[in-house]
Amino acid sequence: MAKLSAVNLALRLVLPCFLGSFFILAITPIAGSSRSPLSAITPDAWTSLNASIGGRLRRATPFALPCFAKYNNVTVPVDEVACKTIQDHYTSPSSRVENFSTNMLVQYETCMAQHTGCLLDYTNPQNPLATDGVSCDQGQISPYYVDIRAPSDIQAAFQFAEKTSVPLSIKNTGHDYMGRSRQLNSLGLWTHNLQTMSYHAQFTPEHCKTSHRAITVGAGVTFEQVYKFADDNDVMFIGGYASTIGASGGWLMGGGHSVLSPVYGLGVDRVLEIKIVTPDGKFRTANACQNSDLFWALRGGGGGTFGVVVESTHLVEPRIPLQAINMTFTPTADNLQEFFEILVNNSASWGGAGWGGHVLPPGGLVYVNPRLSLDEAKQSMAQLSTFSQNYNGTAEIQTFASWYAFFTKFIMEGTIASANTGPLGSRLLPQTLFESESGRTQLVAHLVKRTSELGFPYTPVVTPIAYNYTEGATSLTPAWRTGLWHYSTKATFSYNSSVEQIRAAYSTVHNFVRDELTPLAPDSGAYLNEGDVYESDHEYTYWGPNYERLAAIKAKYDPHRLLDCWKCVGWKGPAEHPCYITL
Incomplete structure (x- = not known):
């Protein structure tokens, strides 16, 4: 983090964010929302809100605005120095996490249905075609946001929303693959600067009796931060696979999968x-x-709808050595069938032995195991090692001294560029599919066909299949408890794609999930943070039999329906979210 601090500081300095009265008078909301427009809110109301939160009401402009000569079709000066900084770090997740106006999937910075936004070419941020003669438009970025530093800031925002009917949106780090952290003409609530961390040798939850070794993190703390903090305290924090994901936000409330989850x-x-x-x-x-009903809802009901998290406290494990395998090969027509047979035929036993990880394009996997010794790990993965040798691949199996050591090598050194565009879709594939000969045959055939048509699949193997779970303790779909793979697909489009091209990409994912993935697991469900954006039965797919109870809890704690997000619990419907396209 320290290495990038100067860059992050520069990015924050070159983009105007402090609220001035002239901004309030000059901004016109984008048409399309059925809620009260921002223009109906008086300058005095904004001034009063700003005063109530210690001057932390901010003006938000698009991240790439300094590179454009037009803003909302009004001529503005190009800031060459600021633009160069933004271009140089446009695809850096560590830079993006420091700015309210950025998402990791940048189509959600735009209003896709109205084809307005302010994007650079993520394949070449210096590409002049992205900026020359193009207007940088506000898109779906909230014109104003509250830089949350205390619970009272959130309370003031809720009071303001109740009085003015302005919609609210909640953003942390921007790892939101469904667009739920954005809403047209909303007041944004940015939790990034809630940065506290504390270690507890014995933590007792309020009004409880049992103590645990734990770490408390503020809502804005990322996994890179907490993994290092845990390692320094000789413990292991179980979390996600991207360094810039927030540990307390949508990752947690949507389930929170990890390669250590098995x-x-x-x-x-x-x-x-x-x-x-x-x-x-x-x-x-x-x-x-x-507040045990709320606690149950927050453990699986999803972010952005039950409230704004200030901090969360998590059970931690002793710092122990881990075994890992990094296996690669070049997929060909001669070896795909064999690879997928090894993968599918062994997945149930591997899951039971504690292996979790990712099957990765262009060909291979990275798995980790906290249970086995090095010799046991080599024996467990012997078929993969032999396969890689036969096809001039690699299969390195080694011991890492700690989770943080594994994280540093495989996640920090292999950080993937962000700022790309495209939808995701997924399905939880149950263990029973892998336990019958017919199921394995069906899945292998699908994988071979899918690879030849769409490319090698990315598959997180992150379900809690070997974890001793108490039934009904969380509000997730029960499909997580019987699932073995979180099997995903994606499509892409370019920064300047038309509405029709964007619709085609989303349709491709939707149709693939409906026609290919759901038949593989018709009684299963999906991960609500990486599901099909246009999932037709989202209530059952994401929550199964838990939805009715979740909706009742939502109504209890949000009686005025102040929070709403795309296909969340208590969703008001697409009319409130006009930036999503229709399929």
């Missing part, structure tokens, strides 16, 4: 306590011993 469970299994401001204005502590 052994240690999902994030919702490990959270001990959540401090949150609910839309009724109350700052609450939710755990198993108080």
Whole structure:
């Protein structure tokens, strides 16, 4: 983090963000929302809100604005120095996480249905075709946001929303693959600067009796930060695979999968306590011993709808050595069938032995195991090692001293560029599919066909298949508990794609999930943070039998329906989200 601090500081300095009265008078909301327009809110109301939160109301402009000569079709000066900084770091996740106006999937910075936004070419941020003669438009970025530093800031925002009917959106790090952290003409709530961390040798949740070794993190803390902090305290924090994901936000409330989940469970299994401001204005502590209904809902019900998390406390594990395999090969027509047979035929036993990881394009996998010795790991993965040798691939199996050592090598050194565009879709494939000969045959045939047509699949193997779970303890779809693979697909489009081209990409993913993935697992579900954006039965697919109870809890803590996001619990429907295209 320190290495990038100067860059991040520069990015924050070159983009105007502090609220001035002239900004309030000059900004016109984009048409299309059924809620009260921002123009109906008086300057005095904004001034009063700003005063109530210590001057932390901010003006948000698109990230790449300094590179453009037009802003909302009004001529503005190009800032060459600021533009160069932005171009140089446009695809850096560590730079993007420091700015309210950025997402990792940048189509959600735009209003796709209205074809307005402000994007550079992520394949070549210096490409002049992205900026020459093009207007940088506000898109779906909230014109104003609150830089949250305390629960009282959130309470003031909820009071403001209730009085003015302005919609609210909640953003942390921008790892939102469904666009739920953005809403047209909303007031944004940015939790990134809630940066506290504390280690507890013995943590007892409020009003409970049992103590645990734990770490408490503020809502804005990322996995890179907490993994280092945990390692320094001789413990292991179970979390996600991208360094810039927030540990307390949508990752946690949507389930929280990890490559260590087969052994240690999902994030919702490990959270001990959540401090949150609910839309009724109350700052609450939710755990198993108080506000337990809310605690249940927050463990799987999804972010952006039950309130704004201030901090969360998580069970941690002792710092132990791990075994890992990094296997690569070049897929060909001669070896694909054999590889997928090895993968599918062994996945159930590998999951039971504690292996989790990712099957990765262009060909191979990275798996990690906290249970086995090095010799046991080599024996467990012997078929893969032999396969790689036969096809001039590699299969390195080694011991890492700790999770942080594994994270540093495989995640930090292999950080993937962000700022790309395109939808995701997924399905949880149940273990039973892998346990019958007919199921394995069906899946292998699908994988071979899919690879020849769409490319090698990216598959997170991150379900809690070997974790001892108490039934009904969380609000996730039960499909997580019987699933073995979180099998995904994606499509891409370019920064300047037309509405029709964008619609075609989303349709490709939607049709693939409906026609190819769902038949593989018709009674299963999907991960609500990486599912099909246009999932036709989202209530059952994401929550199964838990949705009715979740909706009741939502109504209890958000009686005025102040929070709403795309296909979340209590979703108001597409009319409130006009930037999503229609298929």
